[in-house]
Amino acid sequence: SGGDDRYLADEEATLALGQQFAAALDGGLVMHLHGDLGAGKTTFARAFLRALGVGERVKSPTYSLIEGYDIGGRRAFHLDLYRIADPGELEWLGLDSLAEPGAIVLVEWPERGAGALPPVDLALHFRHEGTARAVRVEPVSEAGQRFSERLQG
Ligand code: ADP
Numbered sequence: 001s002g003g004d005d006r007y008l009a010d011e012e013a014t015l016a017l018g019q020q021f022a023a024a025l026d027g028g029l030v031m032h033l034h035g036d037l038g039a040g041k042t043t044f045a046r047a048f049l050r051a052l053g054v055g056e057r058v059k060s061p062t063y064s065l066i067e068g069y070d071i072g073g074r075r076a077f078h079l080d081l082y083r084i085a086d087p088g089e090l091e092w093l094g095l096d097s098l099a100e101p102g103a104i105v106l107v108e109w110p111e112r113g114a115g116a117l118p119p120v121d122l123a124l125h126f127r128h129e130g131t132a133r134a135v136r137v138e139p140v141s142e143a144g145q146r147f148s149e150r151l152q153g
């Protein structure tokens with residue numbers, strides 16, 4: 001197939017996608033969330049984390065760069081690297097825990113953390129589509145490929 005491209009008609013559709021991704025998860029996964037400001041990355045991430053069981057505890061990593069959650073023994077991390085100018089600025093954050101087996105990782109602006117992040121499984125490319133949004137889901141690793149097959153199935 002030529003990839004998985006989805007039209008997101010309104011915010012509800014972006015929220016529903018996050019819930020669908022949470023339901024298809026069956027282990028650790030590293031997701032890169034690409035797209036311009038306002039393209040829907042945080043909306044998706046919050047819906048995903050809420051559906052995983054973080055509930056209303058979901059915070060915004062806009063200033064903290066990283067938020068971590070313990071979801072019934074599973075570790076989840078949400079990063080927003082918009083403010084990072086150089087990946088070297090990430091050293092003090094101790095990103096080693098992101099690479100732990102089973103960790104669920106979502107990274108906004110991942111290109112700004114190049115070299116400091118664990119290998120990506122799935123890349124999501126969000127974009128504006130008029131006043132709506134769209135997203136292309138790109139599997140990168142074998143785990144990402146299996147995940148996207150579960151999504152479709
Ligand atoms: P990003 O994290 O990519 O900068 P946000 O998730 O913060 O973007 O979204 C910015 C705005 O876009 C929010 O006000 C949100 O409600 C809106 N939004 C999200 N998904 C859609 C959609 N499918 N259609 C229209 N607006 C959307």
Ligand code: MG
Pocket residue numbers: 041042043080108
């Ligand atoms: Mg954001």
